[in-house]
Amino acid sequence: MADDLLFSPFRLKNFTLKNRLGVAPMTRMSAGANSIPRQDVLDFLVRRAKNGAALVYTEALVTDYESAQGYPGQARLLTQPQIKAWSAVVKAIQAEGSLAIMQMFHCGRMAWPEVNPAHRSIAPSPVSPKQDNPLTQAPYPLPEEMSQFDIEHVINGFVETAKGAMAAGFDGVEIHGAHGYLINQFLSAYSNKRTDGYGGSASGRYRFAHEVIQAVAKVIPKDRLLIFRISNWAIADMEVSLFADVAEYQEIIGLLAKEPLDALSISTYDFKDPAFGTGKTMAALTREACDLPLLICGKIYDRASAEAALQDADIVLSGKSTLLNPNWLDDVRAGHPLKPYTSDQANVAYTAEPLL
Numbered sequence: 001m002a003d004d005l006l007f008s009p010f011r012l013k014n015f016t017l018k019n020r021l022g023v024a025p026m027t028r029m030s031a032g033a034n035s036i037p038r039q040d041v042l043d044f045l046v047r048r049a050k051n052g053a054a055l056v057y058t059e060a061l062v063t064d065y066e067s068a069q070g071y072p073g074q075a076r077l078l079t080q081p082q083i084k085a086w087s088a089v090v091k092a093i094q095a096e097g098s099l100a101i102m103q104m105f106h107c108g109r110m111a112w113p114e115v116n117p118a119h120r121s122i123a124p125s126p127v128s129p130k131q132d133n134p135l136t137q138a139p140y141p142l143p144e145e146m147s148q149f150d151i152e153h154v155i156n157g158f159v160e161t162a163k164g165a166m167a168a169g170f171d172g173v174e175i176h177g178a179h180g181y182l183i184n185q186f187l188s189a190y191s192n193k194r195t196d197g198y199g200g201s202a203s204g205r206y207r208f209a210h211e212v213i214q215a216v217a218k219v220i221p222k223d224r225l226l227i228f229r230i231s232n233w234a235i236a237d238m239e240v241s242l243f244a245d246v247a248e249y250q251e252i253i254g255l256l257a258k259e260p261l262d263a264l265s266i267s268t269y270d271f272k273d274p275a276f277g278t279g280k281t282m283a284a285l286t287r288e289a290c291d292l293p294l295l296i297c298g299k300i301y302d303r304a305s306a307e308a309a310l311q312d313a314d315i316v317l318s319g320k321s322t323l324l325n326p327n328w329l330d331d332v333r334a335g336h337p338l339k340p341y342t343s344d345q346a347n348v349a350y351t352a353e354p355l356l
């Protein structure tokens with residue numbers, strides 16, 4: 001069907017995606033002491049490419065051996081054995097005609113000091129989330145305010161991880177600026193109380209993201225992709241709007257549009273939800289403020305929702321449906337009746353049970 005937008009190609013920089021559907025980044029907490037995910041977790045990504053996804057994200061990789069890690073069993077891309085393990089996965093994904101994208105993050109105040117080699121929790125300001133850590137059922141520790149040294153050290157972690165991704169052959173990298181992790185903590189006045197050049201106005205709070213993007217861009221060749229993920233919600237204190245209002249959100253998007261980025265990925269609970277009391281969706285508000293290609297994610301689970309999501313975005317990402325339904329792309333193509341999966345159902349991602 002010539003008018004089947006979902007299954008039509010999309011030109012993203014120098015790449016042609018074979019359709020508009022991708023696998024969202026999903027943490028699996030399966031890595032051992034070597035910070036390499038379990039083999040079945042790596043195989044899962046390749047299988048999703050075989051099943052037709054145009055692009056496949058890795059789980060969020062942590063950017064250092066100091067303070068970045070928020071969950072046990074997280075992966076890294078900083079050593080030669082890690083590069084070797086990922087390079088096999090990347091080759092297998094690309095052999096299916098799909099793109100392999102590495103996502104990386106630093107958890108900031110969402111870090112779990114016990115699983116971090118340096119046992120540190122650092123953040124823009126010494127403010128912890130109000131909600132307890134769901135994994136420990138205990139309050140998150142009060143983070144240390146990041147010094148200039150910390151800021152530079154953390155930026156270097158993003159750069160080194162991006163270099164690892166390039167060495168492993170990834171088609172692109174995504175800087176995770178969403179979900180209340182470190183970059184998002186800087187962006188939001190909810191967690192950023194700094195009075196130096198990294199805080200205050202929206203442009204001050206944006207400075208850290210800018211420095212990360214600029215430093216990472218230097219190590220990404222022109223023929224690979226650099227993507228940034230953003231959200232207005234966080235894993236902890238979920239109900240809080242991280243941006244004060246639509247003007248602040250669009251100001252930040254306008255700043256991102258000036259960066260050497262190839263796309264923006266917008267993460268929502270539900271792509272249809274109106275945002276900031278405007279009656280418009282996050283995707284529509286983002287599109288108003290920038291010309292970058294957009295990826296959209298959040299409760300997209302069948303053909304109708306995927307088609308609706310493409311009205312204000314270019315590529316649709318699915319988390320839970322691609323996690324739990326190996327035939328998701330075929331089911332969407334056929335227009336089969338499908339239901340959204342729950343977060344409880346998705347918790348199997350964190351167990352040793354291999355997924356189909």
Ligand SMILES: Cc1cc2nc3c(=O)[nH]c(=O)nc-3n(C[C@H](O)[C@H](O)[C@H](O)COP(=O)(O)O)c2cc1C
Pocket residue numbers: 024025026027028059060103176178179229267268269297298299300317318319320321323346347349350
């Ligand atoms: C098991 C699991 C792990 C996730 N891990 C990440 C992650 O590492 N990075 C990220 O940006 N989002 C992560 N997410 C969020 C998803 O990328 C996605 O935004 C979310 O599941 C909403 O999409 P859905 O309604 O299609 O599931 C995770 C979601 C699930 C279910």
